[in-house]
Amino acid sequence: xGLEIGTNPMDMDAIAARLAADFAAALTDVRxxxxxxxxxxxxxxALKDVARRLKAHPEIGYETLNFxxxxxxxxxxxxxxxxxxxxxxxxxxxxxxVPTAAAEVDTVCDVWxxxxxxxxxxxxxxxxxxxxxxxxxxxxxxxxxxGHPLRKDYVDSVENHPHA
Amino acid sequence: xxxxxxxxxxxxxxxxxxxxxxxxTARGEGSDVEGLAFNEVVVNMGPQHPSTHGxxxxxxxxxxxxxxxxxxVIGYLHRCKEKLAEKRTYYQYIPIVDRTEYVAGMNCEWGYxxxxxxxxxxxPTRRAEFIRVIMAELxxxxxxxxxxxxxxxxxxxxGTAMVFYMFRDRENILDLLEEVSGARMMFNYxxxxxxxxxxxxxxxxxxxxLMKRLPKLIDEYESLVQDNAIFLQRCxxxxxxxxxxxxxxxxxxxxARASGVAHDLRRTRPYSVYPELDFEVCTESHGDVFDRxxxxxxxxxxxxxxxxxxxxxxxxxxxxxGALRAPYVITPPPGACYTGQENPRxxxxxxxxxxxxxxxxxxxxxxxxxxxLQLFPKLLSGNKIADAVAISGSIDLVLGGxxx
Amino acid sequence: MRYPKLEHFQEPNVITTTADFIFSWARSHSxxxxxxxxxxxxxxxxxxxxxxxxxxxxxxxxxxxxxxxCDLMIVAGTVNEKMAPVLKRLYDQMSEPKWVISMGAxxxxxxxxxxxxxxxxxxxxxxxxxxxxxxxxxxxxALFQGLLELQVKIQQHKFxxxxxxxxxxxxxxxxxxxx
Numbered sequence: 058x059g060l061e062i063g064t065n066p067m068d069m070d071a072i073a074a075r076l077a078a079d080f081a082a083a084l085t086d087v088r089x090x091x092x093x094x095x096x097x098x099x100x101x102x103a104l105k106d107v108a109r110r111l112k113a114h115p116e117i118g119y120e121t122l123n124f125x126x127x128x129x130x131x132x133x134x135x136x137x138x139x140x141x142x143x144x145x146x147x148x149x150x151x152x153x154x155v156p157t158a159a160a161e162v163d164t165v166c167d168v169w170x171x172x173x174x175x176x177x178x179x180x181x182x183x184x185x186x187x188x189x190x191x192x193x194x195x196x197x198x199x200x201x202x203x204g205h206p207l208r209k210d211y212v213d214s215v216e217n218h219p220h221a
Numbered sequence: 222x223x224x225x226x227x228x229x230x231x232x233x234x235x236x237x238x239x240x241x242x243x244x245x246t247a248r249g250e251g252s253d254v255e256g257l258a259f260n261e262v263v264v265n266m267g268p269q270h271p272s273t274h275g276x277x278x279x280x281x282x283x284x285x286x287x288x289x290x291x292x293x294v295i296g297y298l299h300r301c302k303e304k305l306a307e308k309r310t311y312y313q314y315i316p317i318v319d320r321t322e323y324v325a326g327m328n329c330e331w332g333y334x335x336x337x338x339x340x341x342x343x344x345p346t347r348r349a350e351f352i353r354v355i356m357a358e359l360x361x362x363x364x365x366x367x368x369x370x371x372x373x374x375x376x377x378x379x380g381t382a383m384v385f386y387m388f389r390d391r392e393n394i395l396d397l398l399e400e401v402s403g404a405r406m407m408f409n410y411x412x413x414x415x416x417x418x419x420x421x422x423x424x425x426x427x428x429x430x431l432m433k434r435l436p437k438l439i440d441e442y443e444s445l446v447q448d449n450a451i452f453l454q455r456c457x458x459x460x461x462x463x464x465x466x467x468x469x470x471x472x473x474x475x476x477a478r479a480s481g482v483a484h485d486l487r488r489t490r491p492y493s494v495y496p497e498l499d500f501e502v503c504t505e506s507h508g509d510v511f512d513r514x515x516x517x518x519x520x521x522x523x524x525x526x527x528x529x530x531x532x533x534x535x536x537x538x539x540x541x542x543g544a545l546r547a548p549y550v551i552t553p554p555p556g557a558c559y560t561g562q563e564n565p566r567x568x569x570x571x572x573x574x575x576x577x578x579x580x581x582x583x584x585x586x587x588x589x590x591x592x593x594l595q596l597f598p599k600l601l602s603g604n605k606i607a608d609a610v611a612i613s614g615s616i617d618l619v620l621g622g623x624x625x
Numbered sequence: 626m627r628y629p630k631l632e633h634f635q636e637p638n639v640i641t642t643t644a645d646f647i648f649s650w651a652r653s654h655s656x657x658x659x660x661x662x663x664x665x666x667x668x669x670x671x672x673x674x675x676x677x678x679x680x681x682x683x684x685x686x687x688x689x690x691x692x693x694x695c696d697l698m699i700v701a702g703t704v705n706e707k708m709a710p711v712l713k714r715l716y717d718q719m720s721e722p723k724w725v726i727s728m729g730a731x732x733x734x735x736x737x738x739x740x741x742x743x744x745x746x747x748x749x750x751x752x753x754x755x756x757x758x759x760x761x762x763x764x765x766x767a768l769f770q771g772l773l774e775l776q777v778k779i780q781q782h783k784f785x786x787x788x789x790x791x792x793x794x795x796x797x798x799x800x801x802x803x804x
Binding site: 139 | 237296299301468471482484489570585592624625
């Protein structure tokens, strides 16, 4: 009845090997995390291209985006993309390192439409700017909130929080 | 605080709505009425509104009764849960996870506890696994009763009998859960490696009794609205979610299953003891409001089956790891882990990054309602405002999860 | 407050009382609550309105979604900085006499989220509260105890001798001024 799940079941190691082979330069540090996730690192500049090719991959098309999370790892920020492949019924966790000083990375909204609000939340909470996003503004906090609370160096301030 | 009797300044969302009207007028789609530049009116629904379930604000651009555009504004219940995770130990955070999707507390706790167990390499006891399934499915029935009850309460403001019947029976389920955990809604029952308490004496018989009565009660609920021509007219064919939407926006749960996508994490990515239980994945084919309602009613019946099987298969043994108590202070090794769990609303995922200390380094919830809500502008545009209320009720939003 | 006894109604009779008594008795037994359920406590407030814990026993089943028609605001749930101006606006839109019940730990003092960067630690920082109901969430029975306390409070209010106050345009007056 249309969308099928698991039409191309593959072994996790086979998936990891296939991704490492097809995306040789762009995806690094490809490893398997049991039971159903492949974890990989992607370069910031190559993200858009890799995203398009991952979605359009003939055997393991990662068509659905689960979430985009911003993580503050003190020395740098990280944008984590968690995508799902209907054909193999597995996940891929893509880590993109973003420098704290110039925290910008390309948006993947045109590849996965679900990224819209997830990227807005990542901008709101961690302060990673997504270039090319149609409407990057705060989503959970009030519009005039100053700062990005999920950064490790965020300090509670009276202007943001007058009724403490 | 600003002067409360003055007209408020338009905020970002309203400014965006006004900008979009200007753009469409500039494109030549303005009004066809003499003397009017454009037909549209920007109206605010919420954040306090009887039909938006919780503090959701919809900035609606209306042309008469027709909804042209919807801009959902969320964050009115943002309680800083992800930041609080960094200040609480893993164990101290369990009661806070309860309050994410507060209608389905057991399921939320299970999602969080499962991720931490995977990170730390803890395997729960077998008896605990079966009791977890029973609690999660009971909570699924209770959650669907709230969801469908409030949905029908929206169609006619508290005028349908259905919501009263459903809440009456929900009290029986909450009685069972209260006997086990001590609380009616915020259970704080799951622990790493098992559960806090074992089932009290006589609980299994009471649960079996209720499971015998429930299928007839579910039939009674359906009989209240199923043949009502007005209900059918308001629900059939409205708010269709296509399979392409499901893929594009990551829609999960009854909203996806009503569109014919058999995505149920209990079957596609099974966890716990679900592989040993026999149940169907309920799907419908049209993806409209009525099908979402039907999927929820069918899921209640399937949950009854699951609970009965789990009660029959319940093994003896401890419900906690360790002689006296479950691990209180755990320090998972550094790493990151994601697990998805089938919440009554969809895939409820927890992504935890650990740095080896007692506190999580980063905790992110993948909330099903957050992802489903993204579809609102597409789903509500082109419908009348009354249909918009019906459609938003059928998506089943819980703002605690959306805003975290 | 002394209610008339049943034997007084057995013959045609004249009952004397004060206007205050009649007004406050009527007002306390027909309170219109405002559905201001924000979070988890809202579900318990809903449960208290339905069959098992029937709030209609106290005359308070008329939950109205618009503040113009209400006299009791039950703040059920966490208030955060984004919601605070909305709360103040809705409170101002209610007409006198009005009362506020702060239901649950979050509305009383921030609750389990007290150290959030966005959470208002207690709704009494924004509106004056009459009754606090602790609990997370408070059981419907606890909500009823709070409603009964509120009834006692309403019955102590002197309506007839009260000088009407001008509608407050600014938040709480500075110390030293008369409220």
